[in-house]
Amino acid sequence: MRFVPAQSLVPGMILARSIISRKQAFMLAKGTQLTAKYVNYLQGKGYLGAYIEDDLSKDVVIHETIETETFEAGVEAVAEGNVDDIIDVSQSMVNQIASSSAISVDMVDLRSYDDYTFHHSVNVGIYAVAVGKEMGLSYAELEELAVAALCHDLGKSKIPAEILNKPGKLTDEEYATIKNHSKFSYDILYDNDAISATVRQAVLMHHENENGTGYPLGRTGDEIPKLAKIIHACDVYDALTSKRSYKDPYPHEKAHDYLEGGKDTLFDHSVVDAIHAVIPAYPPGIDVKLSNGEEAIVIDQSDQPRRPIIRLKHRNVKVDLSNDHAYREITIVASGIATIIKDEPVEVLNEKRNTEDRRKLVMIVDDSPISLMQTKAAIGQDYEVVAIANGIEAISFIKEKSVPDLIIMDVEMPVLNGISAVRSIRDSGFTKIPVIFLTASCDRETVMKGKAVGASDYIIKPASPTYLRERVMITLEGEIDR
Ligand SMILES: [Fe+2]
Structure with missing residues (x-):
């Protein structure tokens, strides 16, 4: 069997796997021949695509990570916020994944656009349990991990849908509202005796970053529980590879690049390695x-x-x-995955997201010419770039010539280091310009100093172009994983 993106489905194709929608209201059984009506339905409902049977792909075997019934029971339990059912589903998920000899999560199609949050939570549960198994977690830990993963976004039920699904960039106020959801999820579980403190903590901290830039508590490294770290990375992986109202899906290999780029700043090192091990960059059938x-x-x-x-x-x-x-x-x-093959998926995506009349101005400050060149090459297609070799010149450029929309600042520089340069820029009255620090190391001291001068992000050098481009985009246009 092979995976055919929704846009490329045509009448006559034979389904290789059943498609079941919520409450079994719509079901296309394995073996069904697609008609124009079915194709329209799948495209209209935002399905990424479907697995079909043909001669070319006769020997492609897709390992079913969990049974379709378990998946649907999970979606239903999450949609209803029924914690008892979530616990039942979690146990069967862990049973199926822990007992399986297959090592990778091959499925790419089990998500539907119109009820994203529920499918997303189950996807994150599958990824998390597979990753936890790879990391050697005990059976009891895997069960807690599954429950926490299924519950992580329950609090989104308290966020207005028009904010959650708003196409385009959120206002600061809207984004602040969305950020409440992890605390809301925690509150929903608070009085439930069946939920352990470990599960509640994992839910509360599923948006914390290794370097302290996450929310709601701004914890760093070891202060973040292991289960929260696993859910965090799996959450972002699924958000990246899913279609949302405000973004196209990433190909899986680009999502891997992104996670690799965020190692030790956003994501735990060993969690990212486990994701590389259990989720294929090129899943079978694509x-x-x-x-x-x-x-x-x-x-x-x-x-x-x-x-x-x-x-x-x-x-x-x-x-x-x-x-x-x-x-x-x-x-x-x-x-x-999502559409017919695009030559430059990320570039096309960026072009669509970068639709403002004026190209934004990004100032790169770095004393290394090679580093300047690499950063410029990564983002130069999307933004106006001014490359500056030291902090003092950067300050005078801002004061005398033009105020950039974003500054990417090296930390270790002779004459004036990056932190002092930003402090001086802030002291000159430019308090709102977002700053990303590009650093060779991301130790706690640098992060604390960066925080004090209002840094929005830290990227470790050398950064992969995909990661750099996306972090710049996120800083200027808003988060991918709302
Ligand atoms: Fe979340």
């Missing part, structure tokens, strides 16, 4: 495009995460990218 222009379907994983076993579409030939001589130099350049 379309990929190669650097030589050929199109293919992913058949299976190899021992190299970015070089899976594929089948070329036009020649019907199987190629193991991890050891095929003829394909040694060939790489995967794009993969299609």
